[in-house]
Amino acid sequence: MNIFAILILAVGTYAFRFAGPLLRARLAKAHGGSAELPPRLTELLSTAATVLLVALIATAALTDGGGFAGIALPAGVLTGGLLAWRKAPFVVVVVAAAVVAAGLRVLGVP
Amino acid sequence: MSLAKGTSSATDSAHSVSTLGLPLAASSCDSVDLAMPARLASSDSDRPARSRSRRSENAMASSGACAMNPLPFGLSDRSFDLTNSLSLFIIEVMRSIWRTLTPSLQRDMLAMAGAIAVVGMSFGAIAVASGLDWWMPSALSVLVFAGGSQFMVVGIVAAGGGLAAAVVGALLLNARHLPFGLALGDIMGRGKLARAIGSHLLIDESVAFAMAQKEPARARAVFWFLGTTAFVVWNLGTIVGAAAGQVIGDPDAFGLDAAFPAGLLALVLPSLKNARTRNAALLGAAVALTTTPFLPAGVPVLLALVGLVVLLPAPKKVEVPA
Numbered sequence: 001m002n003i004f005a006i007l008i009l010a011v012g013t014y015a016f017r018f019a020g021p022l023l024r025a026r027l028a029k030a031h032g033g034s035a036e037l038p039p040r041l042t043e044l045l046s047t048a049a050t051v052l053l054v055a056l057i058a059t060a061a062l063t064d065g066g067g068f069a070g071i072a073l074p075a076g077v078l079t080g081g082l083l084a085w086r087k088a089p090f091v092v093v094v095v096a097a098a099v100v101a102a103g104l105r106v107l108g109v110p
Numbered sequence: 111m112s113l114a115k116g117t118s119s120a121t122d123s124a125h126s127v128s129t130l131g132l133p134l135a136a137s138s139c140d141s142v143d144l145a146m147p148a149r150l151a152s153s154d155s156d157r158p159a160r161s162r163s164r165r166s167e168n169a170m171a172s173s174g175a176c177a178m179n180p181l182p183f184g185l186s187d188r189s190f191d192l193t194n195s196l197s198l199f200i201i202e203v204m205r206s207i208w209r210t211l212t213p214s215l216q217r218d219m220l221a222m223a224g225a226i227a228v229v230g231m232s233f234g235a236i237a238v239a240s241g242l243d244w245w246m247p248s249a250l251s252v253l254v255f256a257g258g259s260q261f262m263v264v265g266i267v268a269a270g271g272g273l274a275a276a277v278v279g280a281l282l283l284n285a286r287h288l289p290f291g292l293a294l295g296d297i298m299g300r301g302k303l304a305r306a307i308g309s310h311l312l313i314d315e316s317v318a319f320a321m322a323q324k325e326p327a328r329a330r331a332v333f334w335f336l337g338t339t340a341f342v343v344w345n346l347g348t349i350v351g352a353a354a355g356q357v358i359g360d361p362d363a364f365g366l367d368a369a370f371p372a373g374l375l376a377l378v379l380p381s382l383k384n385a386r387t388r389n390a391a392l393l394g395a396a397v398a399l400t401t402t403p404f405l406p407a408g409v410p411v412l413l414a415l416v417g418l419v420v421l422l423p424a425p426k427k428v429e430v431p432a
Contacts, residue, residue: 001242001243001246001263001264001273002273003249005263005273005274005276005277006249006250006253006254007253008277009250009253009254009259009277009281010250010253012281012284013254013255013256013259013280013281013287016281016284016285016286016287016288016291017287017288017291017310017312018291018306018309019288019291020287020288020290020291020292020293020294020295020309020312021291021292021294021295021296021298021305021308022305023288023291023292024291024296025300037295042295044418044421045289045293045295046293046321046381047386047387047390047418047421048289048292048293048415048418049289049290049317049321050321050378050381050382050390050391051387051390051394051415051417052286052289052290052394052411052412052414052415053318053374053377054378054382054391054392054414055391055394055395055397055398055410055411055417056286056314056374056411057371057374057375057378057395058398058399059395059398059402059410059411060370060371061371063399063402066402066403066407067403072368073368076365076368076369077368077372077375079372080368080369080371080372080373080375080376081372081375081376081379083376084372084375084376084379085379089214089218090217090218090221090222090373090376090377091217091218091221093372093373093375093376094221094222094225094369094372094376096372097365097368097371097372097373098364098365098368098369098372099365100365101362101365101367101369102363102364102365102368105365
């Protein structure tokens with residue numbers, strides 16, 4: 001590891017982050033110059049974010065380093081998901097997921 | 111935050127903002143509207159103090175207190191041109207946050223921040239244990255501020271992998287921030303400064319939390335509150351972890367690897383009530399999961415975007431009689 005690697009990663013990551021809002025402004029300009037995007041495009045973009053988040057959740061919950069994540073992790077996430085579905089408070093969801101995953105690991109479940 | 115101090119001129123304008131009675135929505139709207147012609151008529155050769163106060167009034171004019179203005183608070187480009195821009199900006203953000211956030215929302219975000227702090231500690235500890243110099247984990251946490259990619263570079267380097275491969279892999283993992291920013295759009299604010307700073311605070315958690323809000327003003331407050339809180343605790347955690355080293359255990363032992371997906375799931379669940387969104391997300395997740403064994407980390411999540419095909423209008427040819 002050296003400072004150049006850190007800087008390249010930092011600049012590249014920031015570029016990804018900054019490009020989103022910038023592109024959105026360009027898109028708005030292309031659609032007649034108003035600050036708002038057409039509703040259909042807005043819907044598409046926010047659906048895209050939800051799709052990415054769900055894919056992130058699925059891969060984080062079920063896979064680990066390209067392979068199957070085991071039992072404890074998906075069980076914890078599933079518990080949290082069920083609680084969220086039953087309208088449990090956010091804190092309860094997060095803590096329950098952690099407790100179930102950690103508890104199963106203490107019991108020797110992978 | 112030392113940045114909030116600014117210059118003496120910035121302090122002046124900050125004072126003028128607070129004495130003009132911003133919290134009272136009706137009165138501040140009225141006064142701004144009445145003041146508008148006078149302000150427009152004033153020339154560029156005004157005394158500096160006058161132009162400063164004009165700028166602060168501009169910021170107020172576009173503030174969320176005025177119902178007719180589309181911008182929830184003063185983040186237009188011209189409001190933030192010179193020395194007082196940053197302090198004005200921070201004041202406006204803080205005001206908006208305290209006005210808008212409910213106690214339960216604050217509690218939820220602090221819970222998320224607590225988990226982020228613990229993972230930050232483990233990052234600091236693991237990074238130092240992997241042989242990084244003391245300043246490197248903090249440099250990564252300040253400048254990159256993307257947990258997954260930070261763990262990734264440290265992990266690849268510790269495993270003897272090439273530095274270039276580690277950086278490329280981490281950048282691939284972070285590429286999702288582009289579509290996130292595209293979707294988040296104006297939630298962070300439209301001004302140059304809001305975009306410049308807000309972009310760095312764009313993380314999975316701040317995106318998920320902000321996009322789960324219905325009101326734009328609340329979404330903005332949530333984005334900034336969680337973004338700045340996460341940045342602070344992630345960096346404090348990194349320092350503590352790097353200093354404490356081996357004392358910090360594996361965060362997986364506490365089940366934190368389950369806590370994050372579960373928290374994000376709770377945030378996206380309401381938007382999955384929409385059938386089209388749900389179908390797109392399920393198809394995307396299936397694509398991401400099936401490609402994960404074969405592709406570098408980060409790419410499967412991006413590939414999930416093919417799930418958006420379900421949003422396309424159905425071609426009329428496929429009218430199969432029942």
